[in-house]
Amino acid sequence: MGEKQLSLHLYTNRNCNLYCVHCYNNSFYQENRKEIIPEQLVEIIKKLNKLYDIDIHLEGGEIFLRKEVFRELAKLDKEILGKITITSNGTIFDDAEDILYVLKNVETFRISVEGHDNTTNRLLRNVDSDLLFKNICAYRDIGVNVVVRTTLHKGNYKTIFGELIPLLIEKEIKKIQIYELQAVGRGERIQHLLLGDDEFETFLKGIRNYDNRSIAIRMFFNRRRRESIYRNERFINKMNYNVIEIAPENSLSISSEGFVRICPWDNDENAVFNIFKVKDIYSEINKYNLEHECEYCSKIKIVNGNVD
Numbered sequence: 001m002g003e004k005q006l007s008l009h010l011y012t013n014r015n016c017n018l019y020c021v022h023c024y025n026n027s028f029y030q031e032n033r034k035e036i037i038p039e040q041l042v043e044i045i046k047k048l049n050k051l052y053d054i055d056i057h058l059e060g061g062e063i064f065l066r067k068e069v070f071r072e073l074a075k076l077d078k079e080i081l082g083k084i085t086i087t088s089n090g091t092i093f094d095d096a097e098d099i100l101y102v103l104k105n106v107e108t109f110r111i112s113v114e115g116h117d118n119t120t121n122r123l124l125r126n127v128d129s130d131l132l133f134k135n136i137c138a139y140r141d142i143g144v145n146v147v148v149r150t151t152l153h154k155g156n157y158k159t160i161f162g163e164l165i166p167l168l169i170e171k172e173i174k175k176i177q178i179y180e181l182q183a184v185g186r187g188e189r190i191q192h193l194l195l196g197d198d199e200f201e202t203f204l205k206g207i208r209n210y211d212n213r214s215i216a217i218r219m220f221f222n223r224r225r226r227e228s229i230y231r232n233e234r235f236i237n238k239m240n241y242n243v244i245e246i247a248p249e250n251s252l253s254i255s256s257e258g259f260v261r262i263c264p265w266d267n268d269e270n271a272v273f274n275i276f277k278v279k280d281i282y283s284e285i286n287k288y289n290l291e292h293e294c295e296y297c298s299k300i301k302i303v304n305g306n307v308d
Contacts, residue, residue: 004050009253013061024185064092116163212305220298250290
């Protein structure tokens, strides 16, 4: 393991069985894509793990549509698996042996849920939340810890604390991560769902004190929200949450088609190179300054309890 920190985003595939209106990766179903093979994906993880102190995010598309990725991930040492976050849309339950091994040993397995009921969830995702909760609970019952990932927007900002989080506690789902909707990818088309400043203030004032032994709550925001958060910090602290600044980090994203970008929010048109068109991926990476922050990157977080 190297000493230099790196946040690595790897996209396992572009194909997805949903067409979410806010997808920053513009994922959809399409046959015969040329994509990084799972063996190469795992080799990239192993090599960069030697060069950097990394945390790894595996996303799609939908990773469960490319199950051979799990077969290769299962060959990794547990030390490396413990650095990986896998994000899924939650529509597919699979308890195959290699999949369960991976899910039980990664740092985080996230399933995206955008609301406490079907109507709210369908504002962003064309799937009922009933199915997602069914699969989350099925994973929970076989020993897989699921973290719910929620996108904050106009359609749910009044119900996350009053409806969604109590439902998670009732279902014994122990963690939620909240990220604000960004006008990136398809998100550019739904800017009417972005929170205004007053609505964001209303969201902050609606924060409720939930015991972090019942549910760990992590909220991540870009720099535009810093002033509002600090203006409400006294109330936030009173509700037993801490406000924590996020330091700039080194970042690298590799799409399933091999495009390398510095920022995970960026698109392939702004890639610095493609791994299929260079002789040595890692020498090419060394040419670039990977330290990055932009208007979309998380710069401040709010967490309940004393855990960061």
